[in-house]
Amino acid sequence: MTLFNRRKFLSTSIFAGLAPLGGTEATLHEVSENETGKSKWDLDSPALCVDLDRMERNIRTAHQRLQGSGIALRPHAKTHKCPAIARMQMDAGAIGICTAKLSESEIMLENGIPDVLMTGVNISVPKIRKAMELRKKYKGFIQAVDNPQNAQDLQDAAKAAGIVADVVVDINVARRSGVLPGRPALGLAQLVDRLPNLRFRGILAYDGGVQHVKGFEKRKERNRTGMEPAVMSYDLIKKSGLNLEIFSGGGTGTYNMMAEIPGFTDVQIGSYLFMDHQYMIIGGAANEALYDDFEPSLTVITTIINSNYEKRLVTDAGSKAMTLNQPPALVIGEPDFLYNAGSDEYGTITFERASKSYKVGDKLEVIVPHCDPVVNLYDRIYGIRNDKVESVLPVLARGKSQ
Amino acid sequence: MTLFNRRKFLSTSIFAGLAPLGGTEATLHEVSENETGKSKWDLDSPALCVDLDRMERNIRTAHQRLQGSGIALRPHAKTHKCPAIARMQMDAGAIGICTAKLSESEIMLENGIPDVLMTGVNISVPKIRKAMELRKKYKGFIQAVDNPQNAQDLQDAAKAAGIVADVVVDINVARRSGVLPGRPALGLAQLVDRLPNLRFRGILAYDGGVQHVKGFEKRKERNRTGMEPAVMSYDLIKKSGLNLEIFSGGGTGTYNMMAEIPGFTDVQIGSYLFMDHQYMIIGGAANEALYDDFEPSLTVITTIINSNYEKRLVTDAGSKAMTLNQPPALVIGEPDFLYNAGSDEYGTITFERASKSYKVGDKLEVIVPHCDPVVNLYDRIYGIRNDKVESVLPVLARGKSQ
Numbered sequence: 001m002t003l004f005n006r007r008k009f010l011s012t013s014i015f016a017g018l019a020p021l022g023g024t025e026a027t028l029h030e031v032s033e034n035e036t037g038k039s040k041w042d043l044d045s046p047a048l049c050v051d052l053d054r055m056e057r058n059i060r061t062a063h064q065r066l067q068g069s070g071i072a073l074r075p076h077a078k079t080h081k082c083p084a085i086a087r088m089q090m091d092a093g094a095i096g097i098c099t100a101k102l103s104e105s106e107i108m109l110e111n112g113i114p115d116v117l118m119t120g121v122n123i124s125v126p127k128i129r130k131a132m133e134l135r136k137k138y139k140g141f142i143q144a145v146d147n148p149q150n151a152q153d154l155q156d157a158a159k160a161a162g163i164v165a166d167v168v169v170d171i172n173v174a175r176r177s178g179v180l181p182g183r184p185a186l187g188l189a190q191l192v193d194r195l196p197n198l199r200f201r202g203i204l205a206y207d208g209g210v211q212h213v214k215g216f217e218k219r220k221e222r223n224r225t226g227m228e229p230a231v232m233s234y235d236l237i238k239k240s241g242l243n244l245e246i247f248s249g250g251g252t253g254t255y256n257m258m259a260e261i262p263g264f265t266d267v268q269i270g271s272y273l274f275m276d277h278q279y280m281i282i283g284g285a286a287n288e289a290l291y292d293d294f295e296p297s298l299t300v301i302t303t304i305i306n307s308n309y310e311k312r313l314v315t316d317a318g319s320k321a322m323t324l325n326q327p328p329a330l331v332i333g334e335p336d337f338l339y340n341a342g343s344d345e346y347g348t349i350t351f352e353r354a355s356k357s358y359k360v361g362d363k364l365e366v367i368v369p370h371c372d373p374v375v376n377l378y379d380r381i382y383g384i385r386n387d388k389v390e391s392v393l394p395v396l397a398r399g400k401s402q
Numbered sequence: 403m404t405l406f407n408r409r410k411f412l413s414t415s416i417f418a419g420l421a422p423l424g425g426t427e428a429t430l431h432e433v434s435e436n437e438t439g440k441s442k443w444d445l446d447s448p449a450l451c452v453d454l455d456r457m458e459r460n461i462r463t464a465h466q467r468l469q470g471s472g473i474a475l476r477p478h479a480k481t482h483k484c485p486a487i488a489r490m491q492m493d494a495g496a497i498g499i500c501t502a503k504l505s506e507s508e509i510m511l512e513n514g515i516p517d518v519l520m521t522g523v524n525i526s527v528p529k530i531r532k533a534m535e536l537r538k539k540y541k542g543f544i545q546a547v548d549n550p551q552n553a554q555d556l557q558d559a560a561k562a563a564g565i566v567a568d569v570v571v572d573i574n575v576a577r578r579s580g581v582l583p584g585r586p587a588l589g590l591a592q593l594v595d596r597l598p599n600l601r602f603r604g605i606l607a608y609d610g611g612v613q614h615v616k617g618f619e620k621r622k623e624r625n626r627t628g629m630e631p632a633v634m635s636y637d638l639i640k641k642s643g644l645n646l647e648i649f650s651g652g653g654t655g656t657y658n659m660m661a662e663i664p665g666f667t668d669v670q671i672g673s674y675l676f677m678d679h680q681y682m683i684i685g686g687a688a689n690e691a692l693y694d695d696f697e698p699s700l701t702v703i704t705t706i707i708n709s710n711y712e713k714r715l716v717t718d719a720g721s722k723a724m725t726l727n728q729p730p731a732l733v734i735g736e737p738d739f740l741y742n743a744g745s746d747e748y749g750t751i752t753f754e755r756a757s758k759s760y761k762v763g764d765k766l767e768v769i770v771p772h773c774d775p776v777v778n779l780y781d782r783i784y785g786i787r788n789d790k791v792e793s794v795l796p797v798l799a800r801g802k803s804q
Contacts, residue, residue, distance in 0.1 A: 045526070047804075123705055126446060146710075149762065172710060176750065178710070305525050306549075306578070309577055312577065316522075316803075344502075344775055345503070346578050376722050377779075379801055401722045401723040402718075
């Protein structure tokens with residue numbers, strides 16, 4: 001079982017000199033004698049699948065497009081929750097990965113991913129202690145902080161653990177996480193720098209909302225203005241003489257706009273691996289209607305279980321298999337199908353035109369509405385190549401919302 | 403914090419003489435030395451909790467209210483996905499439980515729940531074979547069917563397994579699952595009856611949409627008219643001389659309206675255990691605004707992780723911990739809080755008035771929007787009594803959407 005066409009992959013010049021994949025990946029995959037080699041159409045449904053050729057191209061494309069820009073990749077694992085995929089991202093040249101939650105960070109670190117930047121804060125005493133224990137064990141773990149009390153709490157736990165912990169200050173650009181920009185951000189950075197058991201490494205500023213602004217130029221403008229408070233904070237901190245080796249943020253919608261942000265170092269790109277209906281419709285630099293920098297690779301295979309009504313098909317993938325996110329799932333090959341996943345257990349498709357006549361038992365492949373929360377519903381992703389199961393990728397951080 | 407005045411509640415005579423719940427559930431719980439006895443406020447968040455007093459009262463209430471009506475309870479396990487809770491339902495007098503999917507059925511049967519009626523159909527050959535293998539092993543497994551080809555396929559698999567399998571015909575009342583009512587329903591029932599390796603046990607008719615119709619009388623009327631095609635099918639099948647020992651359907655919104663449906667035998671009540679914001683606002687027979695037949699028992703404990711903006715709090719429970727269902731989560735004790743779980747990782751609360759001043763690290767307890775899909779996000783439910791962890795209930799069928 002190989003996840004990559006290694007020969008083809010390694011022959012591209014941008015990866016020259018990189019170590020081949022291997023080593024730990026065997027431990028990151030389920031070995032499934034029964035399922036390897038099976039057609040994706042024969043999988044028990046609903047089944048979550050990733051087309052490996054497409055995902056591997058997406059990984060390469062991101063690196064290629066950012067080559068020479070001075071911007072590195074620090075992909076966000078909240079999207080895939082899967083150490084095997086994080087390993088592929090690291091092997092392709094990512095400088096580390098991001099995680100949202102502590103339990104997610106733990107899964108990544110304990111499954112061989114050495115460099116993990118947790119973009120969320122840890123607030124409770126048990127979480128702070130556990131984070132510092134993780135940092136003691138794994139030197140590549142970096143923790144975000146966004147308020148002074150939390151910095152002090154981290155200091156106390158780091159001291160108790162006998163370590164100097166790496167910390168980044170998260171700066172609020174989306175009224176969701178982060179310290180207020182400007183003087184509060186500077187004050188927090190200086191506090192972190194002053195505390196003896198913390199090491200200030202830099203800043204984060206992530207705006208989730210801007211990622212899905214439709215239209216490349218509009219999105220670019222909003223990204224530029226939205227990042228201004230973070231840039232202003234960056235300047236203040238830099239002038240104060242502090243270390244600022246990290247200025248991280250951005251995502252799939254803005255990855256190729258971040259080079260114009262002064263001081264910016266790396267993008268927390270996540271959905272680029274899989275794509276989804278939400279991202280497909282935001283438009284790109286080259287294609288105003290369809291965002292085609294990356295290829296949709298993540299799909300759900302679902303079975304038609306009822307066709308008793310005209311112009312209506314019922315499937316086995318409802319909200320528990322597809323989420324309620326909008327825009328809805330896209331049925332591949334059937335642009336007129338409207339997929340409603342509003343029922344917990346059933347998907348309902350309504351249509352005026354179909355490319356063929358469907359009957360009970362037929363399977364459909366659909367592109368998901370929003371990849372992150374769909375992945376979080378499944379224990380495994382089937383790695384598909386040429387329509388056959390090549391590998392089974394356990395979603396080890398599934399449900400790790402703590 | 404207690405949501406109910408327990409003294410007042412328990413002084414009502416309807417609970418006199420009921421046996422305490424218990425029995426085999428010890429084997430169905432995780433033993434967690436670290437967490438038993440812990441205050442719910444000290445749980446790592448987000449944490450899914452059920453108040454055991456309230457859930458147990460809900461279980462008793464449902465039986466009490468249907469006593470003498472001739473209607474039995476066959477609770478739907480798609481809500482809790484938890485064999486430990488199914489065991490409590492059986493011990494309280496349920497005649498069996500329902501399941502939506504085959505993988506869910508397997509979890510219930512293999513964890514000591516003897517009587518399982520699967521309300522969904524199995525279409526693929528591997529699923530049909532597995533269902534018949536389960537029936538061979540567990541005599542209490544009943545399988546739904548809603549089209550003639552599927553009946554034939556079940557027959558073939560039952561024959562191959564050397565069994566006579568119990569089958570119910572699902573009748574379409576909500577354009578989602580089921581055979582068309584009337585002659586198609588009769589024809590399918592007769593086919594099942596004729597096939598030598600199938601045993602026709604009766605019919606199902608479940609209308610999910612009517613459950614949430616607001617206003618008791620309006621809902622009752624829609625339930626009555628909605629069920630007419632099923633009743634007509636029931637009459638046709640009965641006149642044809644077939645066995646009709648099961649006529650199952652209904653849910654938490656209609657459980658006390660089903661006695662007026664001729665021939666009806668048992669309700670597939672599910673959410674009554676937990677309740678949620680969706681059900682609280684449909685109104686009941688006694689209270690037009692608040693549906694208070696059952697008490698909200700399922701909550702998520704979440705932590706405030708950011709309070710940098712006025713009249714805005716950010717929590718650690720977003721859509722991956724709360725779903726996108728509407729109406730939104732209700733923060734207990736804070737009627738003015740509007741909880742938005744639209745972000746994957748963060749909940750955002752906006753408000754004009756608060757009962758107190760909140761700071762980072764404070765915890766909130768919230769009633770979930772819609773219980774079923776929220777449960778499906780968690781590996782365990784903390785069983786809480788008097789605000790302390792009494793048990794940990796593994797959600798063994800979590801993610802079992804196949």
